[in-house]
Amino acid sequence: MSRTRFARLAAAAITALSVSALLAACSASGGAVAGLAGSGGSASGGTAAKGGTIVYAAEQEPPCLSGGWLQEAYIDRNILDSLVTEASGGSIKPWLAASWTVSKDDLTYTFTLKAGVKFTDGTPLNAQAVVDNFNYWEKGGNSTAQVSIDPYFKKAVALDATHLEVELNKPYLPLLTMLAQAYFGILSPASLTRSTEAQCDDPIGSGAFEVKQWIHGQELILVKNPNYTSWPATALHQGPAIVNEVDWKFLSDPVERYAALTTGEANAMYDIPTVDWTSAKASYQVTRYITPGKPVSLYMNTENGPFTDVQVRQAFAYGSDRKAAVQTAFHGVIPYEGNPSVSQATPGYDAAVASAYPYDPAKANQLLNQAGWTGRDAAGYRTKNGKELDVKLAYPAGSVITDEGATLLQILQQQWKQIGFNVTLVPETQAETFSGAYSTPTSYDAQPWYWTSPSAAILWIVWRPSTKADPNYSNSSFYNNTQLGSVIADGNTAATTGAADKYYAQAQQIIQNQAAAVGLYDQTMSIAVAGNLHDVWLEKSQGEPVFEDAYFTQ
Amino acid sequence: MTAVAVPRAGALARLRELRFRVQLGTVISSLIVLVLLVAVVAPAWLTHRSPTAIDLEHTLLPPSLSHPFGTDDAGRDLYTRVVYGARESLGIGLGATGLAMGIAIILGFAGGLAGGLVDTVIARVLEVAFAFPVLLLALLLIAIRGPSVTTEIVAVGIGSAPGYARMVRGQVLAVRNADYITAATALGHGRWAVIGRHLFPNAMRPLVAVITLGIGQSIVWASGLAFLGLGVAPPSPEWGALLDSGRMYITTSWWLEIMPGVVIVLVALSVTTLGRTLQHRLEGAAR
Amino acid sequence: MSTVGEATVPVASRRPSARPHARTARRILVKVVSAVFVLVAAASVTFFAQLLVPGSRATAILNQQNGRAQQWTAAQLAPVNHEFGFDKPILLQYLDYVGGLFRGNLGTSYTQYKPVTQVIGDELVPSLVLTVGGLAAAWVLALAVILLTAKRRRFISALGSTWEALTASLPTYWVGVVLLVVFAVEIRIFPVIGGTSPLGTVLPVLTLAIPLAGFLGQVMRDEFERVLDQPFITTARTRGMGDTAVRLVHALRHSVLPAITLSGWALGALVSGAVIVENLFGRPGIGQVLVTAVNTRDVPVVSGVVLVVAAVYVVANLLVDLVYVLVDPRLRAA
């Protein structure tokens, strides 16, 4: 079963960065970068070698390489270059753009491109090519890119071969952060005019690798671009990729991925099964990345059903030991997240909010009594006016909620049962999820979901009050609070990050107080790399794995 | 006129003829099925624990005296879950096979008895149905109706119906031409009387064994659906669901995958073995 | 020598008909027409079945392009509806689809934007290798066990039939997991990531073959034991033929007949098994395509896969008929 990691994007605002927990050798190899351009230098593991093929055990196979999925961005990072890249601490560094200036009114960005860069189809990178890309995004060529800039982007103009100007409708501070994501990889102009099908199978950029062959259902083979000149400022070495090929295998089964790593068939793997975490840490270089944005938390249906009553929602939050359950279900690997609106890796995160609603069955019972759910039926569930306290908890099984997540929900279900909730778990199939079968107020009472984004501006996307004229279908709690809406809007237009964070903290408090959502755990991404492979790293905007600096040692 | 001596059909001889050829396999199979039936009817007789009671202090314990099959990732006793899962798993097996047989009997008898155009139309319909293997049908149905026990029963039932329908039709054709059918007609019995009193019971007799095979196979199919993430909703201890959730632990906590697997195999094997014993007996009796 | 002529025995029953060619042509035509009917009907059923999935296809396409699970405004849905022709009446969409089938056009994938023929075409060969390999391996396994154990000493026979009953009861997926862990992870004989390499095909094929071999074996064993009691087997023995030769030369050919029929039926089980095996071993094939397409509501791809499975079924059953007649020429006369 494929486990889709849905790409979650931020349409609005702000820079800043996620915490990345780099472990073991990865940090050590940072020093071995510079001297490696020509012959293989020596590194901690042994003699560095040029060439070789990295077998990367990835998870889900996307249907198309030009789209808005995170899984697509992971691949695109290695074949496309973006204008800028994000470094530690959220700073923006040059990539295809050697430098840039921003006008005083924050409405005009002028980029100066690196000279001598060529796409892999031989055409040169020039300002017009980048302008074409902006127009392509705006047209919807990449849906995620489109919605990330759409309300702000006005036009892009090539000034000369190496200079272009991007004009905005209104100030948009997160623009550069957004542009750092692989959704904004620059495609060759020839590539843009091809059919959707060709664009899907083989997007042409100026990256360190290009698509050699895509054996659907099995693997995507990337081959090194020998003429690569446009590495980003954050690169660990100067020059084309050191390995010859990256064999991007699609293995949906985590057990099989880990087995491939242990048998040496794969040199790196995506998403270590939590049960194998300890052994993986002992034998391999393990990197974990906590995704910024909305963590995995339960949307509570405030429009229909038992959760229309805030006391019942609060009782639900008090009624289970979520922290202990997350600890057990994820074997202590994935952190509990008590803040339902933004993850601990998100700038503007309010840690105080996260500690609300500790496990307190007495409090939960008291709240339910107050709410009038005083009866108990034969099965021990609470009733009110003869109606059982039923909660339909639907979850996108296999995609958003993995097997471990399902175990977590089952543990919670038993605890909720103790205080009188009859929670029915409803696994959604992917077809149902996509069809929107669980998107209406009558289709569920609670539903867990996450939404990756580099910024707390994600709050606006999720919690913006829905109006007739401008419905917000992303507000899956159907929670329309105009006060909350205006607090978030204030945050978005604040002049400084400090001011913005205050507003965002206020918003987080409102959501938590109202229990419009209930926090569960952080969305994380992890990779494990074999001991003889070095300098595989995750970029900062959304944890895309980077292979151009990687090399083997004997 | 000489009275012919009564043959050795005396009580003793008949007893010897009727005597069940007791084989070890049959005995073991019967025992397993017996335990299974207890698990279905009164699971509490076999375990004092609850299948959903979690115990975060005792997760992933290997098999021991107090937890014969070990515990799972939520600290639930796996043995208890397997015992309680019997009802749903067997329900899927019986339900799917029952549904399949129901469809098969209608189509098989209509085709076999009516012949001509009706038979041709049914044969075509069956051919189209054959193009939908069980799993393909299940995928489609689950996409339409969402995963549930009912969907699994319907999917596996409809998926295996064409095979049964062909068997029923074959049986109807074979029995239709049997001498005793002709004999009943020659005695002056009406068409429906002959069908009801002779054709139906005799055509269905050899299918008793097929039905028991089908029950085992349906359980096995249901576990395949669970593997594709299309099984019944948690925390149901349905066996296929147990297998699916155990997969992640195959290298670290083997019992979560192996124990339910062994139980599924043993049950399918026992039901099948009993079915075959029954088949051999029925065939022996018919000869 | 008696002179009573053989003329008294009518042999007219096998005289060929007056116009053999016309009859053969007619028979072939009937087969072709019914095959086409089966294919179109199967694709049509799938087409309509998928329209029953809750939610609109445009919503599914938008959600799946954007990785969301939400509702969309009419304005957002309109261009998608137009692009894929969902704004046309259902009947018209259906007629377009069926019309396309006859031109060899199975439509365009909603997710890969490629012709369905291409999406499936790429994956067909690995799937065929898997299923045909599975069937062949199942036959080899079943035959070996039968020849070695059927109608031997009681213990050996019991061992053989227990093995068959046991393997026939194994869930495909469980066999796969156990084989993978034992032979790829613990004892590293076969690769974990097999792909389509010959070595990597071994475990998937075995996973499919082992349960099927149990089934075939059970059917063959009954028949084999029955055949060994036939008078012509005694005849062969009275000519001085040894036991092994009797089994191989005489009994085998008779006892494979029901298993050949079952092989046609087993196709469904093989395809179902392939869906599981391909997903388990990360092997390309139409099983994986199918699961993905059903998940993403890629209607044309799902219908296309069903069409291919139906076609394989039709062809396989023609082959079964052919092989059956080759093994038992008596049927040619009938």
Added chain:
Amino acid sequence: MTAPAEATQENANVSATGTPLLHVENLRVAFGDTEVVKGISFTTRVGRCLAVVGESGSGKSVTARTLVGLTGPGSRVRSDRIELAGLDLTRQSERSWQAIRGREIGFILQDALVSLDQLRLVGDEIAEPLKLHKWGTRASRRERAIELLSSVGVPEPEVKIRQRPYELSGGLRQRALIASAIALDPKLLVADEPTTALDVTIQAQVLDLLAESKARGRSIILISHDLSVVARLADEVIVMRGGEVVEQGPAHQVLHQPRHEYTRALLDAIPSEHTRGTRLVPAAEHESPVRRTRKPADRDAPVLEARHLTKVFRGPDKVDRTVVDDVSFSLRAGETLGIVGESGSGKTTTARIALALLAPTSGEVLLRGQAWSALSPSQRRPQRKRIGVIYQDPLSSFDPRWAVGRIITDALRTGSRPPSSKSSARARAIRLLEQVGLSEQHLDAAPLRLSGGQRQRVAIARALAPEPEVIVCDEPVSALDVSIQAQVLDLLTDLQDELGVSYLFISHDLGVIHHMSDRILVMKEGRVVESGPADEVFDRPQDPYTQRLLTALPRLAPA
């Protein structure tokens, strides 16, 4: 390796001498605790035929198989001596047995349709013993197969070796089987019921073939239940019953002056022109056969009348085949009309038309002068009680789930006087059982557990239950041993005397037909070739086919 030409020459020398070939002394065979052959001894001689005769369960087939070391699994064989031309057969390994079988001893089983591998070419089957005993090359074996086929009188042997057994007619097939048995010209031929299930004309051909082998100096052991077949070939006869030899001696003595009562009973039980109008089994109080007094048939009132019946079947190849061609007959009250013919003659189809189980393509059947075949099924149903039927295989005509009592009461309910209550049904069922020589204790028996004769008695009781005017008997005794056959035939005639019922009696057995029938219809390929009073047809056959049939009929009296 024996060159066939030499062999023939050698045989010519010894053919008349009667040199002993096989000695068997005190052979005992047991399966588990049950001894099925209880001490039998005999000697076969070169150029002679020894016949082992007995009914089912007599142990004759087991004896035959023991001679080639194929007694079967679970058997225990003991003997004082089994010796074939100086070779001790009691102590042979399986390997050396394989060398003996086919080369020293040839074996012929009944009906080649099941005794030859239907999926292999006739040529391969014939050449198989040659190949197994490493005789010649592939090409020479093929030559030899053709030669053998031609020597057993098969026309176009080059064509036939490339055909499969099912493509050959019954006679050719049986000859091919014999050809394969004599391929290596073994000294001893064991023939186990070689002519059972064959039509009488083909049976004659096969016997001739065996006689020819005997004349060439081969020794034959003929296993048969049929004394008249034996009479044609045997020089010496052993009569077995229950594993014991009851009589043993020269053929003419055993067959014509039997010393043992059982042999005599067996001989008496054979229906033929001589037994017409007599009981085949003497009633207990009488020592000798008693002449029956037959009621004169009511000549003027035909019960069942067939007029120009024709039945055309369309085969799967869309070719029409006329199976019954312009058949007319009339059956009068209290009379037996025999229909005789070989397989494929259309006699069973005629019976089914008479029963209105099958509609004639043209022509009609009248019952008591009223329309019968022309009635609609619903009109006919209430009339069905007037015609009963007895089948060849009674077991298959009973619903396998039903006990005897239910079978008979079910039939009673279809009659004109359906029983009013359960107890009266039971009483009448018991009366019927007693009428056919069974008793109350058979009521609850499953037919499967009854003997063949008892099953046929139940079938007769069922046929009688609705009190029909006519009973169609379709080969009612063909599957029965001769003594049982005699009992059933006696029962049928007794019932006719008692109840005045008419029989349409169908059989391939000329003896049975002659014994039973008042008048006879001889059918061949769907047509009636001859008809008339039984004695007339048998004594003065007009049609060449009838004549041929009668010539081929094996008789006890040397022809």
